[in-house]
Amino acid sequence: MASTTLICDSEPWKDLKSHVEDFKKTHLRDLMNDKERCQSMMVEFDGMLLDYSRQRATLDTMDKLYQLAEINSTENRSVLHVALRAPRDAVIYSDGKNVVPDVWNVLDKIKDFSEKVRSGSWVGATGKPLKDVIAIGIGGSFLGPLFVHTALQTDPEAVEFAKGRQLRFLANVDPIDVARNIAGLNPETTLVVVVSKTFTTAETMLNARTLREWISSALGPFAVAKHMVAVSTNLTLVEKFGIDPNNAFAFWDWVGGRYSVCSAVGVLPLSLQYGFSMVEKFLNGASSIDQHFRSAPFEKNIPVLLGLLSVWNVSFLGYPARAILPYSQALEKFAPHIQQVSMESNGKGVSIDGVPLPYEAGEIDFGEPGTNGQHSFYQLIHQGRVIPCDFIGIVKSQQPVYLKGEVVSNHDELMSNFFAQPDALAYGKTLEQLLKENVPQHLIPHKMFSGNRPSLSLLLPSLNACNIGQLLASYEHRIAVEGFVWGINSFDQWGVELGKSLATQVRKQLHASRTKGEPVEGFNFSTTTLLTRYLEASSDIPADPPTLLPRI
């Protein structure tokens, strides 16, 4: 395709546009009766089953989507973060250099360091073992590791490896987050990992300076060398900050922040908590999906199918959002992570060549574990706006509970909902059904469900380190597929810059007003009023206060 040509000018796109018009009259109730169609819409990889029969699509739709994918395929566009979990003998080039040996050098260094900390051979400044870790980082330097940590936290194998240890994440620049993170921890037994690709992110650096103060005020400035390590691409700034470069774990510019959980960003804190061997299983799981993504034909390729269905839902059926609904509390941080990966990657208004997009791209992602979400926003999904849903279920619970005398186990209870919801959305409830149930006339409009609401179900055999890696990689590739088809650059994020630079202007104003009493200037009426109110109402804060660390 010529560089400035948009995908919407292609024949497959136009074909899908006319197809969607004919297709709009079809109801999922009827589509679900076609067994052959349903069977073809079930795809399995390594025990992970994707059932997309409840998507508003036919096999014909799928064929047309495959043709679309052929145009903007991933060919010649490397998704380099796969190198982070590639086997030692793999060869993956970035700028003419095989990057796999560099990746493994860092992994070996993490293995060595985390074993020393975990075994107690690396001790803190007062000779005590470091049993607690606070990882400071934000965005991609936080959400992925938090998701994996939360998912592993109740895995029986991981529980054993984590005995006696704690891992916490400090992300928000809000001092309340600092207070909550250090609450109950002793600097003598705490290791702080500063995670920042650039080592310039304002929130992370302020939090890093705050915890450096927490450590040095308790143990003396020399303690920093034993209690603070870093993960970054900018080793010069790491050293300038006062962290020994020997205790810095590198990654590289070719790793996008939101795709960095498999680099030292995630591997270091997770290895400190669970041991490197556990984290290796997670990396292997992700790598197995990388191979599947590379080799499986489109119609059997889980990430490709997921990505194409998203494009269909957003750009053709006009559904702007997607709900991510894991029926597992262990996956409670999955949706927040995918929000960043997806919305920071594909929330774009121009093509990769800078041409404004005449079609919708990007998705609004949100989600909550089931069944909690059912008691929160599902009402809107059932009877309000149409929001395609991803239902994620687990066959074997990490923590099975059976109560004698109950009809089913607690996990079966959870999964009953996982199986019921997609059908409720697809079929809805008709007037005939309501009449049969003798529903009073005045309640009929309120109790009617239109149905025809799309979803897909992903059933994983269990939730261990390997499956968690597979789930992560499936979504990472899905999002890349969407970006490739839409013809956008999924690996930049200029949209987050404007707010950051305006915050710099506000920060300068707050400093000038507090220290020199300068009036608020250079802002619009609204911001001036709000800033003035804020400054006046907090004027009891001294201009040059003593260092104050939270104590709770």
Ligand SMILES: O=P(O)(O)OC[C@H]1O[C@](O)(CO)[C@@H](O)[C@@H]1O
């Ligand atoms: O790792 P860093 O450089 O501190 O950046 C943190 C995050 O900030 C962002 O640039 C967005 O503001 C993300 O893309 C990134 O993951």
